[in-house]
Amino acid sequence: MANSSRIQNVVPRPGFSALHRLRKRRKGQRMRDPLDDLLLKTLTSQRAMEERFLQMEERRFQRDLDAEERRMQLEQRRFELEREHEFRMFNVFAQMLSILKQSHSGSSSPVAMPQGLDFSQALSEIEGMGGRGSNVQEMRVRPLAKRRVDMHSFCNPSGFQRSPYLSARGNFANVFQGSTEEGYKAYHADKYDEDKNPNGIINFGTSENKLCFDLMSKRLTQADMNLMDPSLLQYPDWKGHLFLREEVARFLTYYCKAPAPLKAENVIVLNGCGSLFSALATVLCDPGEAILIATPFYGGITQSVFLYGNVKLVYVYLDSKITGTSTRPFQLTVEKLEKALQDARAEGVTVRALILLNPQNPLGDIYSLSELRDYLEFAKRHELHVIVDEIYMLSVFDESATFHSVLGMDRLPDPQRTHVMWGITKDFAVSGIRFGTLYTENQDVANAVASLCYFHGVCGPIQHKVAQLLRDRDWINQVYLRANHARLKAAHTYVTDELKTLGVPFLNRNAGFFVWIDFRKYLKTGTFEEELLLWKRFLDNKVLLSCGKAFECSEPGWFRIIFADKAHRLQLGMQRIRKVLEEREQEILAEEKEQPCQSDQDGKADSTDEVIFVSRHQDNTCASSSSLGDLIGLLQQQMRSSDWLQKNTAEQFAQEKPEIYDVFSKLVGKQ
DSSP states (O other), rough: HHHHHHHHHHHOOOOHHHHHHHHHHHHHHHHHHHHHEEEHHHHHHHHHHHHHHHHHHHHHHHHHHHHHHHHHHHHHHHHHHHHHHHHHHHHHHHHHHHHHHHHHHHHHSSOOOOOOHHHHHHHHTTTTOOOOOSSSOOOOOOOOOOOOBOGGGGGGGGSSOOOOTTTHHHHHHTTTHHHHHHHHHHHHHSBBBTTTBTTTTTTTTSSSOOSOOOHHHHTTTSSGGGOOGGGGGGGGTEEEEOHHHHHHHHHHHHHTTSSSSSOOOGEESSSSSSHHHHHHHHOOTTTTOOOEESSSTHHHHHHHHTTTTTEEEEEEEOOOOOOTOOSSSSOOHHHHHHHHHHHHTTTTOOOOEEEESSTTTTTTOOHHHHHHHHHHHHHHHTOEEEEEETTTTTTTTTTOOOOOOGGGOOSOOOGGGEEEEEEHHHHHHHHHSSOOEESSSOOOOOOOOOHHEEEEHHHHHHHHHHHOOOOHHHHHHIIHHHHHHHHHOOOOOOHHHHHHHTTOOBBBBBBSSEEEEEOGGGOOOHHHHHHHHHHHHHHTTTTEEEEGGGTSSSTTTTTEEEOOOHHHHHHHHHHHHHHHHHHHHHHHHHHHHHHHOOOOGGGGGSTTBBBBBOOOOHHHHHHTTSHHHHHHHHHHHHHTSSSSSHHHHHHHHHOOOHHHHHHHHHHHHHH
16 A cells, blocks of 8 residues: 555646646757757758759850860861861872873873982882982072071161161161060050950960969079078179089089080170170171071071171071971071071171071971081081070970080080070070070180170179079979979970861971961962061961061961960960961952962972971862972872871771772782
């Protein structure tokens, strides 16, 4: 009974349980309210994120569709160009057979071959089995008067108002400019900026490396660069501070692979290679004398040597054709040097020196050791000084190409007349820091140039920074050069792939920041006036290039494009170039419909496999008058300037059409 009473006591009273549950429910509701708000916010945020994600996915999908559509268009364009190229080759081959048939039926005598043409060699070239043959037609000899420098190609004083405040020399300097200066001014007045000025001018004309500002800005702001010693704020030795010249000597010894350590006493420092050209021209030549240089070349040299020293340039004109001893387009040979020198002397011009650019600007050529030795031996025979500009020596971005410095030669033919220039402007992507250095064993030349350093000195803090930079060999080799070469190669590949897609010929080189492009098929009359109009058309479409006339190129229609730029500017700039070229191509096609028989444009490109060559169609009526030698040369150009031979091998033909291949093989076996 006691237990029973205790059980009765623990039984809840009536109404107590319901009241307890109600209070508990209300308390639970008060506790859940903040969680519900948080959950609601979370779900709302998640829904918004999902919507944004879907929008982003839709945009990405649309971009992929656009990219795929563009890829298909490019593939279609490439396929059409290949078909046109193949049609031209077979068209030329048919014309060759027609001429041979006519010659055989009209006369029993053998076909007269053009002088200097090796028919067997030409056929081996066509089959892709032989070496390089001579071109059929020799380059037209340039009149002697045109081989001398013509200052009026840079300016025309008669077209300007003479200033009463300037001397004759001052007035000349006032109007001394060409398309390069005009485009440079236009660019600075309307610079492209992705955010502030997206419709501004993109600069593909000024040779600057814009790919490594991140690396250089980081290195130049490290603690070891920030020294302000009293000696850096005082007048230095005019040749440059000794600590810097010693570092330059060690740097050049290492990277030029000099056989013996170079000496600091032979190093002179100036504020840029332009100043070096000016100083050397002044101390090596008297006013009115001349320096020999091969064209095309960096046009700023003309201004450097002429405005101060009144020294002229004698041009060694190079062209794109393969003739004589030339085995590549625009190849410099000793024969061409000899001819230009003798022509100048016949006119009474005294030539004192030869300028060599290695790597070459704008071609991108790298001279071999044998070529360098031949040029130096030529200069020694004629007692000429040789000024070698190697400012792009560390900008060879492909391992397949090897740079050879003059300072790396075991023996210089004439060391007292050999002077080598280099600077950090190009190789270290700091064109705003004016620093150039000269290495010469001739102390008379060194002292004479040093006296002009008073006007062209480098400030002390910059000399310290440059010395610290050149001393950091590990950073240069392991960080900077690796990244710089990889970026240059990627940018070069992008631009050249775009040019291939457009069917535009160009020189495929692996040094410098530039590609030498052949736009001659976009010129109707093939004149420098028309070249200038095309250049202005590019500028009007907000992309700055450099035309061939600015480099004294002998053939109208060549342009230089700078590719050492960021990807988004390269893409936009190439889109603008494409727009101009497609418009121009449509104009030419419309004109050709009215006048179908045009002059031979196919013979304008060089005949090496280093040039991607796609030309527009040549009418049969126009080509029918060509000689057999002309057609053989043209067929060589067409065959060797594409990958047609690689894509159409005998093995591939045997697999695709074995029956026809067997019949062909039997016929060949009977011959």
